[in-house]
Amino acid sequence: MIVTDARAPDNPITWANDAFVAHTGYGLPELLGRNCRMLQGPGTDAAEIARIGAALAAEEPISAELLNYRKDGTPFWNAMTITPVRDADGVAYFYAAQADMSHTHQLELAMRGTNDELERQVAARTTALSAALEQKTALLHEVDHRVKNNLQVISSLMLLKARRTPEGEARDALQGMAERIGALSTAHRMLYAEGDCTHFDLGEFATELLSDINAGLDADRLRIEAQVEPIAVAAAMAAPLALLIHELTANALHHAFHDGRSGTVSITAQRHADGIRLTVRDDGVGLEAAPPNPAGFGRNLAEMVVRQLRGRIAWAAATPGTRVEIDIPLRGSA
Amino acid sequence: MEIEHAAAPALRILVVEDEALIALELECLLAELGHAIVGVAASSTEAVALGRATAPDVALVDIHLVDGPTGVEVARTLAADPRTSVVFMTANAKRIPGDFAGAIGVIAKPYSERAVEGALAYVAACRTGQRPQGAPDGFRLAPGL
Numbered sequence: 001m002i003v004t005d006a007r008a009p010d011n012p013i014t015w016a017n018d019a020f021v022a023h024t025g026y027g028l029p030e031l032l033g034r035n036c037r038m039l040q041g042p043g044t045d046a047a048e049i050a051r052i053g054a055a056l057a058a059e060e061p062i063s064a065e066l067l068n069y070r071k072d073g074t075p076f077w078n079a080m081t082i083t084p085v086r087d088a089d090g091v092a093y094f095y096a097a098q099a100d101m102s103h104t105h106q107l108e109l110a111m112r113g114t115n116d117e118l119e120r121q122v123a124a125r126t127t128a129l130s131a132a133l134e135q136k137t138a139l140l141h142e143v144d145h146r147v148k149n150n151l152q153v154i155s156s157l158m159l160l161k162a163r164r165t166p167e168g169e170a171r172d173a174l175q176g177m178a179e180r181i182g183a184l185s186t187a188h189r190m191l192y193a194e195g196d197c198t199h200f201d202l203g204e205f206a207t208e209l210l211s212d213i214n215a216g217l218d219a220d221r222l223r224i225e226a227q228v229e230p231i232a233v234a235a236a237m238a239a240p241l242a243l244l245i246h247e248l249t250a251n252a253l254h255h256a257f258h259d260g261r262s263g264t265v266s267i268t269a270q271r272h273a274d275g276i277r278l279t280v281r282d283d284g285v286g287l288e289a290a291p292p293n294p295a296g297f298g299r300n301l302a303e304m305v306v307r308q309l310r311g312r313i314a315w316a317a318a319t320p321g322t323r324v325e326i327d328i329p330l331r332g333s334a
Numbered sequence: 335m336e337i338e339h340a341a342a343p344a345l346r347i348l349v350v351e352d353e354a355l356i357a358l359e360l361e362c363l364l365a366e367l368g369h370a371i372v373g374v375a376a377s378s379t380e381a382v383a384l385g386r387a388t389a390p391d392v393a394l395v396d397i398h399l400v401d402g403p404t405g406v407e408v409a410r411t412l413a414a415d416p417r418t419s420v421v422f423m424t425a426n427a428k429r430i431p432g433d434f435a436g437a438i439g440v441i442a443k444p445y446s447e448r449a450v451e452g453a454l455a456y457v458a459a460c461r462t463g464q465r466p467q468g469a470p471d472g473f474r475l476a477p478g479l
Binding site for chain 1: 353355356358359360362363398425426428442443444445446447448451471472
């Protein structure tokens with residue numbers, strides 16, 4: 001604690017207690033008669049000094065914190081409260097009480113240092129992770145691009161060979177394979193076109209695939225009707241489901257109307273509690289009347305794919321035509 | 335598979351594609367659709383030279399060419415000629431810049447024959463001043479078109 005004389009020139013110290021003497025390292029005679037700025041030094045905040053000066057001039061009490069220096073030059077954080085003391089003629093003295101806040105300031109500094117270091121480490125790690133992610137994303141795009149390009153090359157190869165093959169079984173087989181690759185390509189293209197590459201919309205796929213097949217049909221004779229709900233399925237099921245829908249549709253078109261008759265193939269897909277029910281129905285000649293087809297690749301393929309998807313497939317006679325019913329369980333459903 | 339192409343007018347088309355098999359099959363398909371192929375370029379310099387020499391109605395441009403991902407600049411150069419409509423044809427649509435480098439749209443690879451047919455019919459309609467409703471399947475329009 002100290003008291004200064006507000007009426008003497010330059011507001012000198014007129015009294016200091018033992019604690020102040022002990023803390024600053026100055027003897028009482030060295031303190032008396034001098035202004036408190038004797039405790040200031042190079043690290044003292046000029047703005048804080050100005051704030052104190054303004055309060056003194058306005059004769060108002062103030063709390064402030066200054067970096068002060070002891071006689072031996074060591075700094076300490078001095079938190080002070082200065083109060084003007086009035087008599088009948090106005091302010092006669094200023095009374096100031098101090099507390100050493102160095103410890104608190106050191107803690108704050110240490111904390112800030114630790115925080116800065118942590119933030120630096122986090123920033124460094126984030127940069128490293130971002131770089132790794134960027135690299136992986138670029139790699140993924142590259143792989144995606146190559147898969148799509150290769151599918152296009154394979155499809156082009158098949159079609160080129162088909163064009164150079166005389167009409168007949170071999171040419172039909174090549175074109176059939178190109179169509180299967182086309183179905184897989186459509187699935188692949190849709191799978192990675194959206195941001196979500198873990199799911200696949202069966203409805204959207206079926207609409208596009210069946211439009212592709214429809215475009216190749218004699219519109220006066222054959223028609224495809226589709227009612228496929230928007231059903232989200234896992235990405236892993238996209239390719240087998242794409243093949244399945246293609247096989248059943250192509251199979252119906254090839255066999256049910258082989259004698260040149262006209263008709264319709266109807267495809268429906270619905271989501272139910274346990275999975276998907278897929279129905280492919282044609283109004284053609286029917287299973288019994290279709291010519292024997294020992295190769296029967298389409299039907300075989302469809303059955304293999306259904307087995308892979310752990311589903312059930314049933315071929316039945318419809319009147320007229322054939323009706324194929326498939327139940328595919330979806331994971332995560334009851 | 336027979337493809338109907340009675341309605342669409344014939345276009346003079348430049349194919350810019352470095353994959354020989356894809357280019358060859360595309361030529362067959364375009365011929366089948368009744369269009370005329372004015373040239374096939376595998377590199378950016380070839381593409382620009384052929385574009386200057388032939389001023390095609392439509393240029394189908396892949397992004398990846400023999401000399402790298404130069405298709406974007408090829409598109410920009412070819413689209414500078416008002417006589418030419420540029421359409422990207424790529425498996426790498428993510429590389430197309432925001433302004434589409436002057437192209438009308440993109441046919442995503444792997445494409446179906448119907449997608450190519452639909453896209454060209456759309457472009458042909460645009461060139462005759464029509465404003466067809468909505469882009470066909472497998473064809474994505476440049477933003478703002």
